[in-house]
Amino acid sequence: MTKVINPAQDASVIASTLLRVAETQVIPKLRESVAAGNYPFAAAVLMQEDLKPVTISTNDDHDSPLLHGETNCIREFFLIPKPSRPAPRNTVFFSTHEPCSMCLSSIAWTGFPVVYYLFTYEDTRDLLGVAGDIHILEEVFRVRAPGDTDETLRERPLYNKRNSYFSAISISELIDEIPDEEGRRRTREEVERVKSLWDGLNHVRL
Secondary structure, eight states: OOOOOTTTTTHHHHHHHHHHHIIIHHHHHHEEEEETTSSEEEEEEEEEEOOOOOEEOOOOOTTTTTOOHHHHHHHHHHHOOOGGGGGGEEEEEEEOOOOOHHHHHHHHTTOEEEEEEEOOOHHHHHHHOOOOOOOHIIIIIIITTTTTHHHHHHSOOOOSOOSSSEEEEHHHHHHHOOHHHHHHHHHHHHHHHHHHHHGOOOOOOO
16 A cells, blocks of 8 residues: 655655656646746646645747636646546645735635645745735735734735635745655755756746
C-alpha cells in the first residue's frame, strides 16, 4: 500500500519532488508559453500519494486575462473523464507563483485541500515587476476595521492561508518543517537553483 505523504513528516520529499517537477516538466512548457507572449506562471495537480503529475498547465493570459496557470490547470483537470479523474481531495496543487485572489477562489471552489507555491507575492513583484496580486488583494479584499490605522491595516495578512477550504504553503515554509539542519540547507540551495531557471524566461508581450 502506497504511503500517503504527510507534509508534517515528509516535507523533504514533497519539496524535492515539487522542485524536480518544476525543473523537468514545468520549465519546458513555460519556455513555449513565454515565447507565445504569456507570463512565466504555471500550475500542476499531482496525486497526493506519490506526487505524480496529473495535469500541468501554463498561463495563457495572452488569449484571456482569466487564463492564469492555476485556472488553466483546474480547467484541464476537470476535462479528464470523470471515471479517470481523481478526487481533488486526493491531490496536491502546485503553483509556481503564489496564487492571486481569483486563483485562490478557484482552488477553494474546486476542493483542492492544499496548495504549495515556489515564489511569493513579493518575489513576483520584485523579480518580475508584477504587483497586481498584492494590489488587488489590498484594494478589493482588505477592509479597514474601526480603529485601524494605515500601519495596522498594512500589517494585516492579505488572506487567510489556513482556512476550512485549503492550506496555502510556500516551499520555504515547507523547508522549515524538515527536521535536520543539513537537509534544510541542501533544499534551500536547490530552491535557489530552481528559481534561477526563471531568469532565462524573458516575458515579451506580443
